Amino acid sequence: xxxxxxxxxxxxxxxxxxxxxxxxxxxxxxxxxxxxxxxxxxxxxxxxxxxxxxxxxxxxxxxxxxxxxxxxxxxxxxxxxxxxxxxxxxxxxxxxxxxxxxxxxxxxxxxxxxxxxxxxxxxxxxxxxxxxxxxxxxxxxxxxxxxxxxxxxxxxxxxxxxxxxxxxxxxxxxxxxxxxxxxxxxxxxxxxxxxxxxxxxxxxxxxxxxxxxxxxxxxxx
Amino acid sequence: xxxxxxxxxxxxxxxxxxxxxxxxxxxxxxxxxxxxxxxxxxxxxxxxxxxxxxxxxxxxxxxxxxxxxxxxxxxxxxxxxxxxxxxxxxxxxxxxxxxxxxxxxxxxxxxxxxxxxxxxxxxxxxxxxxxxxxxxxxxxxxxxxxxxxxxxxxxxxxxxxxxxxxxxxxxxxxxxxxxxxxxxxxxxxxxxxxxxxxxxxxxxxxxxxxxxxxxxxxxxxxxxxxxxxxxxxxxxxxxx
Numbered sequence: 001x002x003x004x005x006x007x008x009x010x011x012x013x014x015x016x017x018x019x020x021x022x023x024x025x026x027x028x029x030x031x032x033x034x035x036x037x038x039x040x041x042x043x044x045x046x047x048x049x050x051x052x053x054x055x056x057x058x059x060x061x062x063x064x065x066x067x068x069x070x071x072x073x074x075x076x077x078x079x080x081x082x083x084x085x086x087x088x089x090x091x092x093x094x095x096x097x098x099x100x101x102x103x104x105x106x107x108x109x110x111x112x113x114x115x116x117x118x119x120x121x122x123x124x125x126x127x128x129x130x131x132x133x134x135x136x137x138x139x140x141x142x143x144x145x146x147x148x149x150x151x152x153x154x155x156x157x158x159x160x161x162x163x164x165x166x167x168x169x170x171x172x173x174x175x176x177x178x179x180x181x182x183x184x185x186x187x188x189x190x191x192x193x194x195x196x197x198x199x200x201x202x203x204x205x206x207x208x209x210x211x212x213x214x215x216x217x218x219x220x221x
Numbered sequence: 222x223x224x225x226x227x228x229x230x231x232x233x234x235x236x237x238x239x240x241x242x243x244x245x246x247x248x249x250x251x252x253x254x255x256x257x258x259x260x261x262x263x264x265x266x267x268x269x270x271x272x273x274x275x276x277x278x279x280x281x282x283x284x285x286x287x288x289x290x291x292x293x294x295x296x297x298x299x300x301x302x303x304x305x306x307x308x309x310x311x312x313x314x315x316x317x318x319x320x321x322x323x324x325x326x327x328x329x330x331x332x333x334x335x336x337x338x339x340x341x342x343x344x345x346x347x348x349x350x351x352x353x354x355x356x357x358x359x360x361x362x363x364x365x366x367x368x369x370x371x372x373x374x375x376x377x378x379x380x381x382x383x384x385x386x387x388x389x390x391x392x393x394x395x396x397x398x399x400x401x402x403x404x405x406x407x408x409x410x411x412x413x414x415x416x417x418x419x420x421x422x423x424x425x426x427x428x429x430x431x432x433x434x435x436x437x438x439x440x441x442x443x444x445x446x447x448x449x450x451x452x453x454x455x456x457x458x459x460x461x
Contacts, residue, residue, distance in 0.1 A: 006323035078306065085299070086324045089293070
């Protein structure tokens with residue numbers, strides 16, 4: 001646990017001093033969401049109808065923006081091979097980096113999401129479920145994304161590659177995340193959607209650190 | 222007493238056979254200097270010894286136990302210095318080292334880091350951020366990392382890169398002290414380090430052309446007696 005906190009503390013310090021990642025992610029999220037009213041028109045009912053899907057798709061894309069950097073800078077400056085050689089299990093190191101990614105990406109998106117919901121005329125009935133669904137879904141995005149981020153280490157045009165690798169794996173989160181909000185807006189039970197999202201999170205938590213750590217070991221060979 | 226040994230080590234990088242049937246032995250207090258032309262496999266061998274790179278063939282043993290059987294124990298006993306310094310430009314020298322002290326479970330992090338910085342003569346740079354360091358200062362910061370926490374094995378890949386003559390002499394002193402405490406050091410360097418009686422391991426003698434390897438006749442082209450390639454010269458005989 002101390003090692004996990006050490007990684008988290010160091011990476012958070014780096015994220016805060018290197019600056020703009022979180023701001024860029026939230027700005028991208030806001031801009032992308034804002035584009036939809038221009039594309040589909042300002043009709044309030046239409047925007048309310050598509051709001052949950054738009055917010056989730058924008059959140060997925062925004063979360064992917066900073067994925068490339070989860071391991072890349074450590075890989076380039078030699079830190080990653082030293083982390084691989086540290087007495088701490090590499091899976092714990094990966095978990096620390098995933099936690100940092102969520103704190104600098106997922107959490108700001110959750111804060112910004114209700115504002116976008118207001119802009120898209122979503123009923124306030126869906127706000128609570130939107131936040132809960134994002135609290136469950138965004139850590140899953142970071143966990144799955146870490147696998148993609150580790151797989152692209154050393155590859156050229158890694159940003160494009162990580163999108164191709166990770167986006168298909170994000171589809172279940174998108175379906176059940178948007179579905180939960182839709183169900184809440186229609187007055188239907190949301191428990192099943194949230195439970196499935198919870199199951200996906202637990203599965204990701206159990207598998208992603210091992211998969212990403214294995215990919216990191218391959219990359220530093 | 223032999224502690225760290227390797228036998229029948231063969232390493233391939235991409236399409237190239239780097240070395241084949243390489244063997245080494247090292248005991249407490251020993252230093253092995255790796256030499257060979259560029260691309261002979263010095264860095265690859267150090268990475269194989271560290272467990273970063275799996276050999277195509279062969280095994281490495283620590284006190285008779287295959288290191289592959291317990292990599293966690295092997296990682297805990299070694300300190301590795303690679304080509305890169307792993308110094309973050311936005312963190313201070315002290316903060317850069319803090320992570321490694323915490324990962325090694327050091328209780329008194331402050332004094333351990335201060336001791337390491339003092340040994341490398343960069344205690345005055347503790348609060349300087351990485352981007353303001355010269356390449357030599359970054360290298361000394363990286364070297365300070367290997368002094369943090371107990372270790373039995375140092376694997377140093379070109380540790381003198383970027384160091385001035387005085388700093389190189391200081392590094393040699395640290396290596397000698399580590400050896401005096403029973404540590405084992407294996408290093409590659411292109412400049413003369415004032416180290417007493419290191420063994421030489423010439424990797425050129427273990428080179429094997431890929432085509433000959435593919436032709437399936439490695440026995441004809443690699444040395445039959447790998448360990449005999451290790452020689453122990455006088456200190457004056459060790460040079461780049």
